[in-house]
Amino acid sequence: MHSERYALPTILLHWLGAILIVAAFGLALALSGMHLSPLKFKMIAWHKWLGITVLGVTALRLLARLVWKAPAMPADMSPAMQRIAHLGHLALYLFMLAIPLSGWAMSSAYGIPIVYLAKFTLPDLIGANEALGAQLKTVHVLLNWTLAAIVAGHVLAALKHHFVDRNGLLWRMSPHAPKN
Amino acid sequence: MKKRLALALILSVPLAQAAPIDTAQSHIGFTMKQENAPVEGSFKTFSGNVTLDLAKPAAGRADIVINTGSIALPTREAENETHKKEWFNSAQIPTARFTATSIKSLGGNRYQFAGKLTLKGITRDVSAPFTAQKQGALTVVDGVLPISRLAYKIGEGDWSDTSTVADEVRIKFHIAYHG
Numbered sequence A: 001m002h003s004e005r006y007a008l009p010t011i012l013l014h015w016l017g018a019i020l021i022v023a024a025f026g027l028a029l030a031l032s033g034m035h036l037s038p039l040k041f042k043m044i045a046w047h048k049w050l051g052i053t054v055l056g057v058t059a060l061r062l063l064a065r066l067v068w069k070a071p072a073m074p075a076d077m078s079p080a081m082q083r084i085a086h087l088g089h090l091a092l093y094l095f096m097l098a099i100p101l102s103g104w105a106m107s108s109a110y111g112i113p114i115v116y117l118a119k120f121t122l123p124d125l126i127g128a129n130e131a132l133g134a135q136l137k138t139v140h141v142l143l144n145w146t147l148a149a150i151v152a153g154h155v156l157a158a159l160k161h162h163f164v165d166r167n168g169l170l171w172r173m174s175p176h177a178p179k180n
Numbered sequence B: 001m002k003k004r005l006a007l008a009l010i011l012s013v014p015l016a017q018a019a020p021i022d023t024a025q026s027h028i029g030f031t032m033k034q035e036n037a038p039v040e041g042s043f044k045t046f047s048g049n050v051t052l053d054l055a056k057p058a059a060g061r062a063d064i065v066i067n068t069g070s071i072a073l074p075t076r077e078a079e080n081e082t083h084k085k086e087w088f089n090s091a092q093i094p095t096a097r098f099t100a101t102s103i104k105s106l107g108g109n110r111y112q113f114a115g116k117l118t119l120k121g122i123t124r125d126v127s128a129p130f131t132a133q134k135q136g137a138l139t140v141v142d143g144v145l146p147i148s149r150l151a152y153k154i155g156e157g158d159w160s161d162t163s164t165v166a167d168e169v170r171i172k173f174h175i176a177y178h179g
Helices: A008-032 A038-067 A079-109 A130-164 A169-173 B002-012 B076-082
Strands: B027-034 B037-043 B046-053 B056-067 B095-107 B110-119 B122-135 B138-148 B165-178
Touching: A008 A038, A008 A130, A008 A169, A038 A079, A079 A130, A130 A169, B046 B138, B046 B165, B056 B110, B110 B138
Parallel strands: none
Antiparallel strands: B027 B037, B027 B165, B046 B056, B056 B095, B095 B110, B110 B122, B122 B138, B138 B165
16 A cells, blocks of 8 residues: 655655755764864855755745645544644754754854855844854754754654555655555 | 253154054954855954054054954854964964054055064065045044965964965954044
């Protein structure tokens, strides 16, 4: 039994977003313990570019959801579980928007404009204010660990549906249709 | 007694009047590019004298000493880094010095100075245009002096890589003095 798949652009954007988020998160973890060095500056720059790309991809994903309706939840899910799944997805979208924006605001508050891909200068979201920058850093980190927990739940739920409930859920996000 | 007074008067009236910088009204900042993102900083502590009669700029002089340890940057981490040997080495070389020894008019309120900048013990000739205007009792001088940080060994070792921190640093000066 397989439920309908998401539209192909939605599927591709989902996995692109996932890769970018894992990369940005991993970079931040790696650089947080590093002493200041040219490499650290480069990693901070890549982290910002990845984050801004996540923001763009998330915006595209929201547009894609407006254009292509999401397939219905698997029929074996109870209405309560479906509601929880919807809330979880809503939280994922909110965090995928809030996290890059908090990072962008943090950079603005520190007085360091973001120059996307070293080419495009983004406007500052707020004025320079070092104390606010430090507070936004705390917010940015907290939001990230919360997102990490939600993503862990998202992945575990998807695996549970697919391998325990055997409802073929993962096929919904596969770029290839199942073979049967 | 009279002689001493006369001597004091002579000493207190030099050829042109040197005025101490009004540090509260003055600002010495800079912009550098990190991964092509412009980052601003400044030096909080400096002092000096300016001798500049706008009607007779040729006789003008400036001498400013900057405390390099007073640097302000976007993050504390970056400030601490710049105190190190690779950057300003501010424990061993606590000051930088700027002198302008030749000033000429470019017309209007625009002028050009030539002088020397000593950073990290390295002295180089510098020259840049600036504007000067009276603002009440103060004369205010504004200008930008682009320098090569590597010419002064600011950022050695790994930091000499200009793809991360660009070589050009634009020093922005806003100097107010009574005169």
